[in-house]
Amino acid sequence: MTTKDSVNAGGSIAVTERTRLNRIPKRGVYERAEIYKILDEAMICHIGFAGPHGGVAVIPTIYGRKDDYIYIHGAPASRMLKNLELGVELCLTATILDGLVLARSAFHHSMNYRSVVVFAKATLVTDETEKWQGLYAISEHVVPGRWQEVREPNETELNGTSVLRLPLEEASAKVRTGPPADDAEDMDLPVWAGELPIKLQSLAPKADAHLAENIPVPGYLINYSR
Amino acid sequence: MTTKDSVNAGGSIAVTERTRLNRIPKRGVYERAEIYKILDEAMICHIGFAGPHGGVAVIPTIYGRKDDYIYIHGAPASRMLKNLELGVELCLTATILDGLVLARSAFHHSMNYRSVVVFAKATLVTDETEKWQGLYAISEHVVPGRWQEVREPNETELNGTSVLRLPLEEASAKVRTGPPADDAEDMDLPVWAGELPIKLQSLAPKADAHLAENIPVPGYLINYSR
Numbered sequence: 522m523t524t525k526d527s528v529n530a531g532g533s534i535a536v537t538e539r540t541r542l543n544r545i546p547k548r549g550v551y552e553r554a555e556i557y558k559i560l561d562e563a564m565i566c567h568i569g570f571a572g573p574h575g576g577v578a579v580i581p582t583i584y585g586r587k588d589d590y591i592y593i594h595g596a597p598a599s600r601m602l603k604n605l606e607l608g609v610e611l612c613l614t615a616t617i618l619d620g621l622v623l624a625r626s627a628f629h630h631s632m633n634y635r636s637v638v639v640f641a642k643a644t645l646v647t648d649e650t651e652k653w654q655g656l657y658a659i660s661e662h663v664v665p666g667r668w669q670e671v672r673e674p675n676e677t678e679l680n681g682t683s684v685l686r687l688p689l690e691e692a693s694a695k696v697r698t699g700p701p702a703d704d705a706e707d708m709d710l711p712v713w714a715g716e717l718p719i720k721l722q723s724l725a726p727k728a729d730a731h732l733a734e735n736i737p738v739p740g741y742l743i744n745y746s747r
Numbered sequence: 748m749t750t751k752d753s754v755n756a757g758g759s760i761a762v763t764e765r766t767r768l769n770r771i772p773k774r775g776v777y778e779r780a781e782i783y784k785i786l787d788e789a790m791i792c793h794i795g796f797a798g799p800h801g802g803v804a805v806i807p808t809i810y811g812r813k814d815d816y817i818y819i820h821g822a823p824a825s826r827m828l829k830n831l832e833l834g835v836e837l838c839l840t841a842t843i844l845d846g847l848v849l850a851r852s853a854f855h856h857s858m859n860y861r862s863v864v865v866f867a868k869a870t871l872v873t874d875e876t877e878k879w880q881g882l883y884a885i886s887e888h889v890v891p892g893r894w895q896e897v898r899e900p901n902e903t904e905l906n907g908t909s910v911l912r913l914p915l916e917e918a919s920a921k922v923r924t925g926p927p928a929d930d931a932e933d934m935d936l937p938v939w940a941g942e943l944p945i946k947l948q949s950l951a952p953k954a955d956a957h958l959a960e961n962i963p964v965p966g967y968l969i970n971y972s973r
Contacts, residue, residue, distance in 0.1 A: 578795070630893075671936075723945050
């Protein structure tokens with residue numbers, strides 16, 4: 522099985538019992554295009570799975586999307602990959618914080634955010650072309666343009682990397698935007714209220730100590746943000 | 748049971764099979780003070796737990812720490828709180844991204860990060876004083892100084908909020924810092940290599956549309972960062 526050629530981004534993802542938002546349904550998003558936009562903008566995800574010794578583990582990791590699949594990678598010996606390769610149920614959650622929502626009462630404080638939850642089973646990618654595409658997707662997800670400049674993986678490195686594929690079949694997003702929702706009787710309290718937008722931003726690049734002086738900082742790192 | 752009066756921050760947390768780092772042991776941190784520093788700096792966490800319908804769910808949420816406990820809160824009707832109140836095993840992971848690590852080869856790319864993983868069972872807080880302290884800890888975690896200015900929760904709001912307590916008994920941190928670790932034979936490749944520091948930063952505060960004009964932006968929001 523290889524990845525699809527076309528992006529199936531037109532419609533909605535079918536809602537399941539696990540992805541339906543019960544409490545504040547207006548925050549639920551099931552449009553594939555909206556879900557993909559959040560997945561592409563978030564930097565990392567957190568993957569939860571039942572461990573072999575009982576209980577659940579939640580591990581942060583990077584990922585990349587190609588069409589209707591998410592790719593993750595790691596050392597074949599890593600605990601997470603060894604577990605997920607077995608095809609256990611996992612939950613992948615990617616969260617973007619957009620701001621603090623400051624209300625006039627403690628109770629109505631909130632956050633603006635966009636998060637995606639994916640339920641899936643992972644499959645070890647064995648096809649060489651797809652493995653390469655998965656690694657490329659992960660690299661492009663983190664730093665678009667980087668892959669073209671660096672030394673590509675050799676045989677030993679490819680063998681030392683496992684790539685897993687997750688289908689985007691059961692997923693939903695949850696989104697909060699906008700100002701605080703204060704109670705009418707609190708509106709005249711002498712307290713600042715509003716939103717404090719927050720964003721993951723880059724600071725000045727730090728060149729490696731051994732870098733030749735005539736190699737400039739690449740354009741894709743200048744003002745890098747997500 | 749109430750929270751402890753003194754912070755037990757002097758020693759290490761005992762390593763368990765679940766918190767021991769097997770593959771890159773030098774990245775493991777078991778010092779309580781170091782773990783608490785990461786927990787206090789991270790903004791949100793992701794909590795994973797086995798759902799009642801099988802499989803695992805991973806949900807982003809804010810939290811606060813007081814001494815050797817983490818507090819989380821939410822609506823009593825929320826799926827996560829209803830599940831966690833039952834005392835199921837959970838895993839709470841908080842991750843701070845510190846930078847992209849750009850190597851000369853695709854394979855040696857990495858990230859600088861600090862993450863904490865906590866395994867615990869949550870307990871519903873029923874003691875009123877502790878519930879208040881838990882909510883205060885969460886508020887102070889997100890915006891120190893805010894609680895003093897806003898209207899405090901009333902009876903109805905307190906009844907509409909559940910607070911859960913998690914002991915910091917089984918936890919570890921994982922930390923990567925520093926430059927890329929390129930292979931010796933790649934060092935002369937004409938590729939920029941180094942670190943791109945990244946940070947969650949605030950942009951200009953947006954006042955609520957109904958805010959009186961004479962209320963200034965509070966000092967704790969100016970240049971807010973973590």
